[in-house]
Amino acid sequence: MIKIHFLGTxxxxxxxxxxxxxxxxxxxxxxxxxxxxGENCIHRAYTSGLDVMKTEAVFITHPHIDHVGGLANMLHCFEKLVVRIGKRFDNGNSLPIYFPESNVFSAVLTIAKSKPATVKDFHFDLIHREVGDGVIFDNGNVRVTAQHNTHLGIDEESQKHAFSYLFELGGKRVVASGDVRSPSELKPLLLGGCDLLIMETGHHKVSDVLDFAKEEGVGSLIFTHHGREMLERRAECEEKIAAASASSGIPMYIAFDGMDHSL
Ligand SMILES: [Zn+2]
Incomplete structure (x- = not known):
């Protein structure tokens, strides 16, 4: 059973x-x-009862504040749990973080420790991993493939810092858009099929995402990272999505903070 816990949407x-x-x-x-x-992620995860020491890895799509604003606080929280409460990560007390921008990652560590800091300043094995196109993670249970996108710009440098991810686990393929300039940038990750696409609405019209999902034959769709259209005209969006879901036969959901989804 795959469960997805939405902490911030x-x-x-x-x-x-x-x-x-x-x-x-x-x-x-x-x-x-x-x-x-994003902000508050560790607070919601921990207080809702998730055993956060079972964290295997953290994957960051790009270094914008709405995607990394809670990372320093997450590291601070893990320090407290390890040093004050005596907990350890299940996985050899290590925490790999896939973060596609070294300078910003260094700043996050500094904020987390309230002084200039490196990964060595933490009381667990904190590992920074850069991200590039292709398979970046495989522990035998879960395989993760990264695909760059142009959310941060079309120049070569910008494309090194923004990624979408494919998770292959339990015989399923889950694609996480992150933020993309165009849904079509996800096509390389959808090639082998997609059981669930978790797609941001913040930068796209809901109808464009619906058309794309139908064209690409995704198995199911969850909207998250809500932008103005969803925030200001929620009822209208819900109607569109329900109609598209009924006509296409593709299950579609609108995520909200605290929602759990099973696959
Ligand atoms: Zn964003």
């Missing part, structure tokens, strides 16, 4: 009631895989 807007910036956790075989770390 808002794009980088001003504060919205009962919503926080983007983050979700994929739970599989008693291990946790994080996708982005």
């Amino acid at each position: 808002c794009s980088g807007t001003e504060p919205m009631p009962n919503m926080h910036h983007s983050s979700y956790v994929i739970e599989y075989e008693d291990r946790l895989y994080w996708l982005d770390a």
